[in-house]
Each structure stands twice: as C-alpha cells, then as structure tokens.
Amino acid sequence: xxxxxxxxxxxxDDDVQAIATYFASLxxxxxxPLEPALARGLTPTPPATDQHRAGEKIYLQHCESCHGTPGxxxxxxxxxxxxxxxxxxxxRPFNLLLTVLNGIDGSDxxxxxxxxxxxxxxxxxxxxxxxxxxxxxxxxxxxxxxxxRVTRARNDPLSLP
Numbered sequence: 001x002x003x004x005x006x007x008x009x010x011x012x013d014d015d016v017q018a019i020a021t022y023f024a025s026l027x028x029x030x031x032x033p034l035e036p037a038l039a040r041g042l043t044p045t046p047p048a049t050d051q052h053r054a055g056e057k058i059y060l061q062h063c064e065s066c067h068g069t070p071g072x073x074x075x076x077x078x079x080x081x082x083x084x085x086x087x088x089x090x091x092r093p094f095n096l097l098l099t100v101l102n103g104i105d106g107s108d109x110x111x112x113x114x115x116x117x118x119x120x121x122x123x124x125x126x127x128x129x130x131x132x133x134x135x136x137x138x139x140x141x142x143x144x145x146x147x148x149r150v151t152r153a154r155n156d157p158l159s160l161p
Contacts (some may be wrong), residue, residue: 036139041088044136130145130146
C-alpha cells in the first residue's frame with residue numbers, strides 16, 4: 001500500500017480527489033451519492049456516545065498531532081484519516097487494528113512513519129478508538145464483534161512484533 005501512496009504523491013490534487021471518489025464509490029450502496037461519504041471522511045462528526053467520547057479522548061491524546069484535530073481541514077493534518085482505506089473496509093477492521101497496534105516503520109522510503117500502540121493501548125482503549133473513528137469519519141455501519149476482532153488482531157501470530 002505504501003508504494004501506492006508514493007506514486008499518488010506525484011499526482012495533482014484533482015486526480016487524487018477523483019481516485020478517492022472512485023474508491024469511496026466501491027464502499028457505497030449501489031446508486032448512493034458519494035458526497036455524504038466524502039464529506040464525512042473529510043469533516044468527521046462529533047462523538048455521539050460515551051464510547052465515542054472515550055475514543056475521541058484517546059485520539060486527541062495519541063493521534064491528533066499527526067492526523068489532525070477532528071473537524072479541521074484535511075490539509076492541516078500531516079496524514080488525515082478521513083479517506084484511509086482501512087477505515088472504510090466494509091466488514092473487516094483488521095488492517096486498521098493492525099496498523100494501530102504495530103504502526104508503520106517508514107523503512108520503505110515514504111515520508112513519515114507511525115508508532116505502534118500495542119504497548120500503549122489496552123484492548124478496551126483500542127476498541128473505543130476504532131469505534132469512534134468508524135462512526136465519526138465514515139457513513140458505514142459499525143463493525144460487528146469488534147471486541148473479538150480486537151483480541152484476535154492483538155494475538156495474531158503473524159502480526160506480533
């Protein structure tokens with residue numbers, strides 16, 4: 001995936017927006033307008049539940065410095081989350097969970113990296129974070145069985161550092 005990001009970095013913003021629109025269309029119900037999904041991705045909604053508020057607090061503590069303040073323009077963030085493909089995965093949160101747990105080491109030459117939070121977040125905190133991100137940044141329904149999926153991702157022998 002990082003190779004794709006490297007290649008897209010050379011494209012004009014209009015081309016990147018067109019590609020993002022296309023990929024968002026793949027996760028939208030047939031015939032549904034894309035504008036609400038893109039708008040939500042670029043301008044997240046405020047937290048609506050106690051779990052979302054807990055997730056936002058974790059986001060503000062650990063993620064905001066790189067991914068931006070919720071509701072701020074995406075161009076202000078070093079790496080905005082709104083159009084992150086793993087957040088928009090319809091049924092499987094594993095890519096997002098594994099990225100948060102293990103981070104991105106940046107050894108492939110792309111700018112930036114992300115620390116892993118495996119030793120910083122409990123399962124409950126990780127669950128609150130991804131539930132908040134999914135609810136605030138997408139128009140998709142919540143992932144099912146998220147507690148089980150968090151446990152599985154943390155204990156997946158292929159993802160252990």
